[in-house]
Amino acid sequence: MKPGIHPDYQECAVACGCGNTFVTRSTAKVMKVDICSACHPFYTGRQKFVDTAGRIDKFNKKFAGFDSSGEREAAAEAAAAVAEAAPEATSEAAPAETADA
Numbered sequence: 001m002k003p004g005i006h007p008d009y010q011e012c013a014v015a016c017g018c019g020n021t022f023v024t025r026s027t028a029k030v031m032k033v034d035i036c037s038a039c040h041p042f043y044t045g046r047q048k049f050v051d052t053a054g055r056i057d058k059f060n061k062k063f064a065g066f067d068s069s070g071e072r073e074a075a076a077e078a079a080a081a082v083a084e085a086a087p088e089a090t091s092e093a094a095p096a097e098t099a100d101a
Contacts, residue, residue, distance in 0.1 A: 012026035016036035037043045 007027040014031045015021045017034045018039040020036050020038040
């Protein structure tokens with residue numbers, strides 16, 4: 001190997017999202033990981049839901065107004081309230097003029 005072109009292989013502190021920390025060797029000094037062997041479902045046998053970027057909250061918010069039949073109650077009520085509050089607007093557009101050549 002050529003001297004001076006390779007990064008230093010040093011001790012690295014790894015910190016997991018579950019709070020577990022351990023030391024290994026790497027070219028980086030510190031690593032932060034989301035899942036380690038202490039909390040991974042494959043190694044622990046427990047099921048764990050990993051919420052990446054709020055996907056579960058986004059799903060619950062999106063489908064919060066649906067009942068069991070799939071109808072959206074909240075949207076229907078909101079549309080009815082808006083329809084009652086706003087006067088009906090009639091749009092009588094002038095007919096478009098066409099030029100025959």
